Amino acid sequence: xxxxxxxxxxxxxxxxxxxxxxxxxxxxxxxxxxxxxxxxxxxxxxxxxxxxxxxxxxxxxxxxxxxxxxxxxxxxxxxxxxxxxxxxxxxxxxxxxxxxxxxxxxxxxxxxxxxxxxxxxxxxxxxxxxxxxxxxxxxxxxxxxxxxxxxxxxxxxxxxxxxxxxxxxxxxxxxxxxxxxxxxxxxxxxxxxxxxxxxxxxxxxxxxxxxxxxxxxxxxxxxxxxxxxxxxxxxxxxxxxxxxxxxxxxxxxxxxxxxxxxxxxxxxxxxxxxxxxxxxxxxxxxxxxxxxxxxxxxxxxxxxxxxxxxxxxxxxxxxxxxxxxxxxxxxxxxxxxxxxxxxxxxxxxxxxxxxxxxxxxxxxxxxxxxxx
Amino acid sequence: xxxxxxxxxxxxxxxxxxxxxxxxxxxxxxxxxxxxxxxxxxxxxxxxxxxxxxxxxxxxxxxxxxxxxxxxxxxxxxxxxxxxxxxxxxxxxxxxxxxxxxxxxxxxxxxxxxxxxxxxxxxxxxxxxxxxxxxxxxxxxxxxxxxxxxxxxxxxxxxxxxxxxxxxxxxxxxxxxxxxxxxxxxxxxxxxxxxxxxxxxxxxxxxxxxxxxxxxxxxxxxxxxxxxxxxxxxxxxxxxxxxxxxxxxxxxxxxxxxxxxxxxxxxxxxxxxxxxxxxxxxxxxxxxxxxxxxxxxxxxxxxxxxxxxxxxxxxxxxxxxxxxxxxxxxxxxxxxxxxxxxxxxxxxxxxxxxxxxxxxxxxxxxxxxxxxxxxxxxxxxxxxxxxxxxxxxxxxxxxxxxxxxxxxxxxxxxxxxxxxxxxxxxxxxxxxxxxxxxxxxxxxxxxxxxxxxxxxxxxxxxxxxxxxxxxxxxxxxxxxxxxxxxxxxxxxxxxxxxxxxxxxxxxxxxxxxxxxxxxxxxxxxxxxxxxxxxxxxxxxxxxxxxxxxxxxxxxxxxxxxxxxxxxxxxxxxxxxxxxxxxxxxxxxxxxxxxxxxxxxxxx
Numbered sequence: 024x025x026x027x028x029x030x031x032x033x034x035x036x037x038x039x040x041x042x043x044x045x046x047x048x049x050x051x052x053x054x055x056x057x058x059x060x061x062x063x064x065x066x067x068x069x070x071x072x073x074x075x076x077x078x079x080x081x082x083x084x085x086x087x088x089x090x091x092x093x094x095x096x097x098x099x100x101x102x103x104x105x106x107x108x109x110x111x112x113x114x115x116x117x118x119x120x121x122x123x124x125x126x127x128x129x130x131x132x133x134x135x136x137x138x139x140x141x142x143x144x145x146x147x148x149x150x151x152x153x154x155x156x157x158x159x160x161x162x163x164x165x166x167x168x169x170x171x172x173x174x175x176x177x178x179x180x181x182x183x184x185x186x187x188x189x190x191x192x193x194x195x196x197x198x199x200x201x202x203x204x205x206x207x208x209x210x211x212x213x214x215x216x217x218x219x220x221x222x223x224x225x226x227x228x229x230x231x232x233x234x235x236x237x238x239x240x241x242x243x244x245x246x247x248x249x250x251x252x253x254x255x256x257x258x259x260x261x262x263x264x265x266x267x268x269x270x271x272x273x274x275x276x277x278x279x280x281x282x283x284x285x286x287x288x289x290x291x292x293x294x295x296x297x298x299x300x301x302x303x304x305x306x307x308x309x310x311x312x313x314x315x316x317x318x319x320x321x322x323x324x325x326x327x328x329x330x331x332x333x334x335x336x337x338x339x340x341x342x343x344x345x346x347x348x349x350x351x352x353x354x355x356x357x358x359x360x361x362x363x364x365x366x367x368x369x370x371x372x373x374x375x376x377x378x379x380x381x382x383x384x385x386x387x388x389x390x391x392x393x394x395x
Numbered sequence: 396x397x398x399x400x401x402x403x404x405x406x407x408x409x410x411x412x413x414x415x416x417x418x419x420x421x422x423x424x425x426x427x428x429x430x431x432x433x434x435x436x437x438x439x440x441x442x443x444x445x446x447x448x449x450x451x452x453x454x455x456x457x458x459x460x461x462x463x464x465x466x467x468x469x470x471x472x473x474x475x476x477x478x479x480x481x482x483x484x485x486x487x488x489x490x491x492x493x494x495x496x497x498x499x500x501x502x503x504x505x506x507x508x509x510x511x512x513x514x515x516x517x518x519x520x521x522x523x524x525x526x527x528x529x530x531x532x533x534x535x536x537x538x539x540x541x542x543x544x545x546x547x548x549x550x551x552x553x554x555x556x557x558x559x560x561x562x563x564x565x566x567x568x569x570x571x572x573x574x575x576x577x578x579x580x581x582x583x584x585x586x587x588x589x590x591x592x593x594x595x596x597x598x599x600x601x602x603x604x605x606x607x608x609x610x611x612x613x614x615x616x617x618x619x620x621x622x623x624x625x626x627x628x629x630x631x632x633x634x635x636x637x638x639x640x641x642x643x644x645x646x647x648x649x650x651x652x653x654x655x656x657x658x659x660x661x662x663x664x665x666x667x668x669x670x671x672x673x674x675x676x677x678x679x680x681x682x683x684x685x686x687x688x689x690x691x692x693x694x695x696x697x698x699x700x701x702x703x704x705x706x707x708x709x710x711x712x713x714x715x716x717x718x719x720x721x722x723x724x725x726x727x728x729x730x731x732x733x734x735x736x737x738x739x740x741x742x743x744x745x746x747x748x749x750x751x752x753x754x755x756x757x758x759x760x761x762x763x764x765x766x767x768x769x770x771x772x773x774x775x776x777x778x779x780x781x782x783x784x785x786x787x788x789x790x791x792x793x794x795x796x797x798x799x800x801x802x803x804x805x806x807x808x809x810x811x812x813x814x815x816x817x818x819x820x821x822x823x824x825x826x827x828x829x830x831x832x833x834x835x836x837x838x839x840x841x842x843x844x845x846x847x848x849x850x851x852x853x854x855x856x857x858x859x860x861x862x863x864x865x866x867x868x869x870x871x872x873x874x875x876x877x878x879x880x881x882x883x884x885x886x887x888x889x890x891x892x893x894x895x896x897x898x899x900x901x902x903x904x905x906x907x908x909x910x911x912x913x914x915x916x917x918x919x920x921x922x923x924x925x926x927x928x929x930x931x932x933x934x935x936x937x938x939x940x941x942x943x944x945x946x947x948x949x950x951x952x953x954x955x956x957x958x959x960x961x962x963x964x965x966x967x968x969x970x971x972x973x974x975x976x977x978x979x980x981x982x983x984x985x986x987x988x989x990x991x992x993x994x995x996x997x998x
Contacts, residue, residue, distance in 0.1 A: 060876075
C-alpha cells in the first residue's frame with residue numbers, strides 16, 4: 024500500500040489545536056496503558072507516527088481517534104509530556120472537517136470569525152422568522168389555570184415546521200458526512216477486505232454504543248461515563264420531545280408534576296445541567312487530564328448548551344407563573360441560541376461525535392469481523 | 396581608551412524560571428559601563444522579525460552586540476544576520492554564557508556580572524578569572540568508598556601521598572560489590588573489586604574511615620579542615636577477630652542493606668563476607684540493647700575482652716587536607732513510585748538490584764533464581780528452596796527518560812538488563828526471557844556486540860516499554876505495544892525485573908552546600924566543564940568522580956576516578972594549588988579585565 028507523504032500535514036492539523044506530536048519518542052506507553060486499545064486498533068502512538076511522517080491517507084482512513092473516549096491515562100503517564108489524549112482530540116476535530124463535504128466545518132474550527140459570524144447570523148434569522156411567524160404578538164390574556172398562552176403566541180404547528188426543516192437539513196448533512204466517513208475509513212482502507220454480511224451482523228454495535236457509550240466505562244476509576252450519559256440522555260430526550268413530539272410537549276395546559284411532560288422534561292433538564300456543570304467546572308479548573316486543554320469550540324459547545332438549558336428553564340417558569348412578556352422574549356432568546364447551536368455544532372463541529380463515535384465503533388467492528 | 400564602542404546587549408533567558416541569576420541586577424550593572432549604549436531583554440525585541448532587529452541596530456548605530464544569558468548561542472544567529480544586514484561585520488556579535496562559567500543560581504549574580512565585564516571588554520572569562528596559587532596540604536580526603544573512591548584513593552596512595560577515605564556504611568565496596576557480573580565481558584564483579592578493597596585496607600598511605608560521615612568543611616583550596624563524624628560502631632576495630640559468635644546469638648534482625656533487603660541480617664553483623672574492614676559492627680536501630688536497654692548477649696559470648704562496648708558514643712574528629720574528591724555515587728530509583736509496575740504490591744516484581752543479589756552465588760539463595768517468599772514473621776525475603784520462574788520479563792527505563800520522574804537517561808540500565816537476561820538464560824536454560832525497551836542504548840566498546848550476542852542467545856527483544864503490570868493468578872500480566880511487530884501484547888510471565896534508573900543520593904544537596912559546589916537541575920554534582928574538565932569543580936581543590944557527577948558505568952567511573960586523582964596529584968607535585976574562582980570578587984576580576992584590555996591596546 025503506497026501513499027504520498029504530505030509534509031504540510033502537521034501544519035494543516037495544527038490549525039485544529041496546538042499539538043505536541045514532535046515530543047513523542049515512540050515508547051508505546053500510551054497504546055499499552057489505554058484500556059480501549061485492542062489488537063488491530065492501536066492508538067494513540069500509531070497516530071503520532073503517521074503525523075510525524077505526514078501520512079495523510081493513514082490519518083483520514085483511521086477510525087481510531089473516534090475509539091478514544093479521552094480518559095487521559097495516556098497523557099498523565101506519557102514519559103514525554105506529549106499529551107496523546109489531546110492529540111486524539113485534535114485529530115477528531117480534523118477528521119470532522121475531512122468528512123464534511125461543505126468545507127464549513129474547517130472554516131468553523133479554524134476561524135473565530137466564521138464560527139461567531141455563523142452563530143450570530145443564524146440566531147438573527149431565527150429571531151426574524153419567529154417575529155414573522157408570530158402574527159398574534161404578545162397575548163396578555165392568561166389561560167384558565169393562570170399560565171401564559173405560549174402555544175397561541177408561537178403555534179406549535181408553525182414551530183414544528185421550522186423544527187423539521189432544521190432537522191432535515193442537519194440530518195442530511197450528517198448522513199452525507201457519515202457516508203464520506205464510511206468511504207474514507209472502510210472502503211478506502213486497503214488493509215482490510217470487508218465482508219458484506221458483517222454490515223448486518225455488527226449493526227447492533229451502532230445502536231448499543233449510540234445509546235449507552237458503554238466503552239466510556241472502561242476508562243478505569245473515573246465516573247465520566249455517568250455524567251456523560253446523563254448529559255447525552257437528557258439531550259436526546261429533549262431533542263426528541265421538541266422535534267418529534269412538539270404538539271404533545273408544547274401546550275398551554277399546566278401539567279401536574281407527575282404527568283410525563285413534566286417528569287421527562289425535568290429529567291432531561293437535570294441530566295443536561297448536571298453534566299454541563301461538571302464539564303464546565305472541570306474545564307475551568309483543568310482538574311484532570313481530560314480537561315487540561317480547551318479549544319474555543321469546546322467552550323462554545325458548553326456555554327451555548329448551558330444558555331439553551333437555562334433559557335428553557337426560564338420559559339417554563341415564566342409560563343406557569345403567567346409572566347407574559349418574559350415568556351415571550353425568553354422563548355425567542357431560547358430558540359435564537361438553540362437553533363444556531365444545533366445547526367453549527369451537530370453537522371460541523373463538536374456535536375458531530377454523537378454520530379461519528381458510534382459509527383466508528385460500528386466500522387471498527389466490521390473491520391474486525393472481516394479480518395477473522 | 397579609544398572611542399566609545401557602542402555595544403548592544405541582549406539578555407536571553409530561555410527557561411524563564413526564577414532560580415537563575417538576577418537578570419535585572421545584571422542589566423543595571425552593565426548599563427553603568429560607558430561602552431554599553433543599549434540593553435534589551437528577551438521581551439524587548441521579537442527576534443523572528445529580522446527587519447526590526449536591523450532597525451534597532453541602525454537606530455543606535457551599534458558596532459558590537461553581546462548576547463548574554465543561559466545558552467545564548469541559541470539566538471546568536473539572529474543577530475549575526477541582522478548585523479550583516481545593518482552593514483556591520485558578522486564577527487562583532489559576541490556570546491557571554493552564564494551557565495558555561497558556572498553562573499546558574501541567584502547567588503551567582505556577581506559571577507554573571509564579572510562574565511559581562513569580560514564580554515564588554517572582549518576578554519575571555521577564563522583568562523581574566525585566573526586565581527593566585529597558594530601552597531597546599533598534600534593530604535587528600537576521598538568521600539565515598541565505592542569503586543570510584545577506591546580507585547581514586549589507590550591512585551593517590553600508590554603515588555606515595557596520604558589519603559583519608561571516608562565511607563558512610565560499615566564497609567567499602569559500594570554498589571559494585573553487590574553486582575554479580577560486569578557487562579559486556581561478564582567478568583565477576585567481586586573478582587575485580589575485592590582485591591582493590593583488600594589493598595585499601597592494607598595500604599600504609601590510606602587511612603580508612605568506615606562508618607563515618609563528613610559533618611562540616613571549612614577553609615579554602617589547599618587547606619581544608621574537615622570535621623568527620625565517627626558513628627559508634629560499638630565493636631573495637633582493633634581487637635575484633637571476626638569470629639561471628641556474637642552474630643550467632645544476637646536476637647536483633649534487620650533487612651540486609653548489602654543484599655538489597657532480599658534477606659535478613661543480625662543487629663551485630665559484617666555487611667558481607669569480603670567486607671573491608673572485615674570486622675563486626677552494631678546497627679543501633681535493630682540492636683535490642685540500644686533500643687530496649689537490655690540484652691548484652693553479644694558481650695557475653697564475645698571471646699575477646701572489652702571488644703564490644705554497647706555504650707559507645709558517636710565521636711567527631713577533625714582532619715586537615717588539601718584536596719577533596721567526592722565519590723558518593725547514587726541511589727537506585729524507588730520502584731514503588733511508579734505504581735503501574737506493581738513493585739511492592741506484587742511479590743514477583745523485583746528491582747534489578749534485588750535481582751543482582753538473587754543471582755549472586757553469595758546471595759540469599761546461593762545464586763538460584765526463585766520466587767519471593769515470606770518468613771515466619773511475614774517478612775518478604777528470598778529463600779533458596781522456593782519455586783523457580785519459567786518466564787522472566789525485563790522492563791527498561793523505570794524512572795528514567797520519563798518527565799514524570801527523571802528526564803535523563805540513566806545510561807547503564809540497557810546494558811545491565813542485557814547482562815541480567817543472559818544470566819537468567821544461563822541459570823534457567825529453558826526460561827523464556829523478554830526485554831521491553833524504548834531504545835536499546837548499547838553505547839560503548841563491545842556493547843553493541845554484547846547486544847547481538849544476547850539476542851542470539853534467544854532472549855526476545857520487544858521494542859515498546861510495558862505500560863502496566865497486573866497480577867493474574869500466580870502470574871503477572873504485562874500490557875505492551877510491540878512497536879516493530881505492530882501488535883498489542885498481553886502476556887503472562889512468572890517474574891518481572893524492573894530496570895530502575897540512578898538518582899542522586901538524598902544527602903547530595905547537603906554535601907554540595909557544605910563543600911560549596913553546584914549541582915545540575917537533576918541533582919548531580921556539577922563539574923567545571925563537561926568536555927574539557929569533567930573532574931574539577933568551580934571550588935578549588937574539590938573534584939568529583941563516578942556516578943555522583945552523572946550516571947555512568949563502571950569503566951567510565953574508574954576512568955574518571957583516575958582522572959580526578961591525577962588532578963589532585965598535579966597540585967601535590969607542584970606543591971601549589973589555584974584558589975577557587977568562586978573566591979574572586981567582582982572588583983578583582985574587573986581590575987584584571989582592565990589590565991588585560993590595556994595590554995591588548997598597547998599591542
